[in-house]
Amino acid sequence: MSRLILAMTLMVALGSCAARYGDAPRNLDNACSIVNERPSYLRAFRAAERKYGVPIPTLMAMIYQESKFISDNRPPHRYALGVIPIGRQSSALGYSQALDGTWAEYVRDVGGRRADRTKIEDATDFMGWYMVQTVSETGVPLNDTRNQYLAYHDGRSGYLRGTWRSKSWLIRIAGEVDARADMYGAQLRSCGKI
Numbered sequence: 001m002s003r004l005i006l007a008m009t010l011m012v013a014l015g016s017c018a019a020r021y022g023d024a025p026r027n028l029d030n031a032c033s034i035v036n037e038r039p040s041y042l043r044a045f046r047a048a049e050r051k052y053g054v055p056i057p058t059l060m061a062m063i064y065q066e067s068k069f070i071s072d073n074r075p076p077h078r079y080a081l082g083v084i085p086i087g088r089q090s091s092a093l094g095y096s097q098a099l100d101g102t103w104a105e106y107v108r109d110v111g112g113r114r115a116d117r118t119k120i121e122d123a124t125d126f127m128g129w130y131m132v133q134t135v136s137e138t139g140v141p142l143n144d145t146r147n148q149y150l151a152y153h154d155g156r157s158g159y160l161r162g163t164w165r166s167k168s169w170l171i172r173i174a175g176e177v178d179a180r181a182d183m184y185g186a187q188l189r190s191c192g193k194i
Contacts, residue, residue, distance in 0.1 A: 022071030022118065031060055031184035032191035034069070041069075042193060044124040052128030056194055057185035058145045059124055062152060065177045066097040071118040095123035102130070127152075134159075146178040 025041075027033040035042035045056040063069060071094060092099055094117030098106070106126050107115050115122040131148055134140055137156045140147040151159035153170060164170050188194040 024069045028064060028068060029183075031057070031187040032193060034060070035188070035193055036191075038120075041120055044121045047121065048124040048128035051125070052132050052142075054128045054131050054142050055145075055181070055185070057181040057188060058131075058143065058148065059127055060184045061145060061177045061181035062127060062149055063095050063123070064180055065149065065173065066092075067095045069095065071095060071120070094118045095120055096127050098123070098126055098130075106130070145181040146174045149174045149177045 025034045025037045027037075035045075042056075045059050048054050048059060049056050093103075096117065098117050103111075103115075103117060103126065106129055107113060110129055111122060111126065115126070117123060117126070130152065131142055134148060134151045134156055135142060138147075138151055138159055140151055140159075142148065147159070150164045150170065153174075154163045154167075158164065164174075185194070
C-alpha cells in the first residue's frame, strides 16, 4: 500500500512540474527549436502560408510580439486607485491577441463557431485572414512585416490614418518584429523547415 501512495505522490509531483502545452516554448529566439518542440505550430504556419500566402517567419514574429507564444495570453488588468481591479486593458486573447470584435468578424466570415483564439491553428488562420484584408485595404504586401505589424496593431483604418506615426515606441517595436522575422527566416532556412 505504501508503494502505491509513494508512486501516486511521485506522479502528482512530476505532473505539477511539467509545463502546460499552452505555455511558451523553451527557446523563443530560435525558430527551429520552436517548431521542433511544437510540430503542431509548423503545421499551422504552413497551412496559413498555403491558404493566404503569409510568410511563416512573419507569422512567427508577430505571434512572438503579440503573445510570446502563450496560448491564453491576455493583456494586464487595469486598477482603480492602484489596487481595485476594473477589467483588462482590452479584450485581446490568445496567440494572436485578437480583439473580440475582430475575432467575431473572422468567426462569421471564415473561422466558424468552433474557432478558438487559444488554438494555434485558428490563431494563425485568423492572422492570415487579417493580413490578406490588410493587403486589399492598404496595399501593404504580405512580406512587408514592419507595415503589416503596424496595421495589425493599430488596425487597418488606424494604419491608413497614420495613427502609428506619433507612436515612436510602436515604430521601434515594428522594426523589432521585422528583424525577428528576418532572424526566424534565416534560422528556418538553415534547419530546412522552409
